[in-house]
Amino acid sequence: xxxxxxxxxxxxxxxxxxxxxxxxxxxxxxxxxxxxEVAEGEVVALVGQxxxxxxxxxxxxxxxxxxxxxxxxLDGKRWDGLSEAERRPQRVRYQYVPQDALGALDPQQTAxxxxxxxxxxxxxxxxxxxxxxxxxxxxxxxxxxxxGALPRExxxxxQRRVTLARVLALEPRLVVADEPTSGLDVDRRESVLEAxxxxxxxxxxxxxxxxxxAEARGWCNRVLAMLAGRVIEEVDLQKAQPAHxxxxxxxxxxxxxxxxxxxxxSGCPFRPxxxxxxxxxxxxxxxxxxxxxPMLTAGHRxxxxxxxxxxx
Amino acid sequence: xxxxxxxxxxxxxxxxxRLIEGVSLTIHxxxxxxxxxxxxxxxxxxxxxxxxxxxxxxxxxxGSLVYPELDPKKDWYAGVAGGGARSHAGLLAATRHLRxxxxxxxxxxxxSALNPGRTLGRQLELAIARRSTPPANLGEEIRSxxxxxxxxxxxxxxxxxxxxxxxxxxxxxxIAIAPKPRLVVADEPETGLDPVLRRAVVELLVQTCxxxxxxxxxxxxxxxxIDRIADDVVRLPAPAGAGGDL
Numbered sequence: 001x002x003x004x005x006x007x008x009x010x011x012x013x014x015x016x017x018x019x020x021x022x023x024x025x026x027x028x029x030x031x032x033x034x035x036x037e038v039a040e041g042e043v044v045a046l047v048g049q050x051x052x053x054x055x056x057x058x059x060x061x062x063x064x065x066x067x068x069x070x071x072x073x074l075d076g077k078r079w080d081g082l083s084e085a086e087r088r089p090q091r092v093r094y095q096y097v098p099q100d101a102l103g104a105l106d107p108q109q110t111a112x113x114x115x116x117x118x119x120x121x122x123x124x125x126x127x128x129x130x131x132x133x134x135x136x137x138x139x140x141x142x143x144x145x146x147x148g149a150l151p152r153e154x155x156x157x158x159q160r161r162v163t164l165a166r167v168l169a170l171e172p173r174l175v176v177a178d179e180p181t182s183g184l185d186v187d188r189r190e191s192v193l194e195a196x197x198x199x200x201x202x203x204x205x206x207x208x209x210x211x212x213x214a215e216a217r218g219w220c221n222r223v224l225a226m227l228a229g230r231v232i233e234e235v236d237l238q239k240a241q242p243a244h245x246x247x248x249x250x251x252x253x254x255x256x257x258x259x260x261x262x263x264x265x266s267g268c269p270f271r272p273x274x275x276x277x278x279x280x281x282x283x284x285x286x287x288x289x290x291x292x293x294p295m296l297t298a299g300h301r302x303x304x305x306x307x308x309x310x311x312x
Numbered sequence: 313x314x315x316x317x318x319x320x321x322x323x324x325x326x327x328x329x330r331l332i333e334g335v336s337l338t339i340h341x342x343x344x345x346x347x348x349x350x351x352x353x354x355x356x357x358x359x360x361x362x363x364x365x366x367x368x369x370x371x372x373x374x375g376s377l378v379y380p381e382l383d384p385k386k387d388w389y390a391g392v393a394g395g396g397a398r399s400h401a402g403l404l405a406a407t408r409h410l411r412x413x414x415x416x417x418x419x420x421x422x423x424s425a426l427n428p429g430r431t432l433g434r435q436l437e438l439a440i441a442r443r444s445t446p447p448a449n450l451g452e453e454i455r456s457x458x459x460x461x462x463x464x465x466x467x468x469x470x471x472x473x474x475x476x477x478x479x480x481x482x483x484x485x486x487i488a489i490a491p492k493p494r495l496v497v498a499d500e501p502e503t504g505l506d507p508v509l510r511r512a513v514v515e516l517l518v519q520t521c522x523x524x525x526x527x528x529x530x531x532x533x534x535x536x537x538i539d540r541i542a543d544d545v546v547r548l549p550a551p552a553g554a555g556g557d558l
Contacts, residue, residue: 049507049509050478050505183503185350185351211507258508258515
């Protein structure tokens with residue numbers, strides 16, 4: 001089985017200029033060593049709190065941002081370090097669904113025009129074919145009756161589905177969706193995700209960046225939970241429950257006390273609030289950043305010095 | 313203890329249709345009342361109508377609004393129904409002195425509700441100025457409000473643009489409670505926040521309201537939040553004939 005995306009040892013550090021020209025620049029480590037793959041036909045969720053690095057990872061995968069270190073492989077070919085001229089012909093295969101649907105749509109174009117224009121410009125289809133394909137994809141996404149609607153005449157859910165139709169019409173190998181359902185209510189979220197996951201071309205991969213754990217549970221094959229620029233848990237929620245103490249809070253914030261301390265800068269970042277810190281051996285949690293290690297269930301990996309162990 | 317708000321049979325129309333019909337709710341001090349329902353059910357509209365803000369026309373069709381703690385006999389909606397723009401503006405003006413003092417509103421998008429050109433300290437100062445009795449030490453009062461929402465004293469000097477989404481949300485909350493209101497109306501305070509921060513913000517809201525003995529009207533999409541913290545739940549039905557999105 002070949003991987004659509006393979007990410008190896010990814011690091012990204014942003015530098016922020018100081019308040020004055022002579023102040024030293026500040027380094028912000030956004031991603032600190034992320035490895036993962038998305039196989040063909042797989043939907044992988046990236047979950048985590050704001051600032052955990054999920055958006056940065058997804059932007060680097062699409063080549064919108066250059067990694068500081070590490071490798072990105074798309075369909076077995078090296079992707080990072082290419083020039084824009086080398087990337088451009090490939091980009092049509094790797095598509096992005098933005099968070100802010102209304103901002104991404106042209107206020108003066110109808111739903112159908114959005115899709116047809118994309119198909120003509122990026123898919124290089126002749127107008128007649130583009131029109132047929134556009135109609136077909138819109139009706140598959142339940143927008144058949146709304147093809148003449150302008151963005152402001154559509155509901156939030158319909159706007160999202162137009163951005164999806166535009167992307168899915170190109171039959172991409174990979175779709176990266178950055179919180180495609182934020183701000184929608186529960187029913188509409190379901191309809192948007194159904195449109196996305198149900199209409200992915202066969203053999204394509206999907207990375208879904210999300211805050212909503214119910215979405216990750218219901219629609220994704222695998223979940224990568226991120227904390228402070230690292231993946232701390234990789235789990236298939238159909239087969240196993242999250243085990244990392246932070247991931248458990250992330251998935252069910254009401255299950256226990258909330259973290260009260262800032263993240264640690266060295267060692268395990270979750271150390272100050274971790275209930276398992278004694279079992280991991282405090283000195284070890286302080287000294288060493290835990291690596292992802294396999295748990296009992298196949299494919300379940302957790303970055304915690306105290307795990308695997310007896311279930312808490 | 314008498315209720316803070318008694319809203320009965322609120323019905324509001326737009327030119328096309330009835331936006332809400334027969335909504336009744338009672339809010340008590342120190343209690344959390346949750347307002348839930350699908351998009352377009354009129355949650356925000358009802359919450360704002362509780363504060364005397366009705367900004368659609370023809371607007372109020374029927375209903376009564378009493379603030380028993382202020383005046384158990386006065387129906388603020390008396391004479392408003394069917395009166396057009398003039399009577400609605402009258403209601404708005406009559407309740408003007410209550411908004412931001414007797415009740416506070418914590419809006420959905422906190423970052424855009426803060427004044428981008430003023431420091432948090434200055435915005436808090438203006439909110440505190442709406443109290444009937446000014447505090448003895450303004451600086452200390454600002455610091456204690458910030459501490460209450462988990463922000464450090466250095467936040468007083470920050471502009472909203474320098475804060476993260478979660479911090480803005482907390483700052484908006486500090487400003488909402490600064491005038492010591494009797495009722496806080498929070499319109500989806502957790503929008504756009506991650507699950508951990510969502511719980512933190514909601515807990516903070518409930519805790520601060522209970523500390524001051526203030527009532528809280530909370531609009532939320534998240535059933536896990538509502539189930540855990542609401543004393544009272546008002547469910548609005550899906551809008552009739554508004555066209556399904558599915």
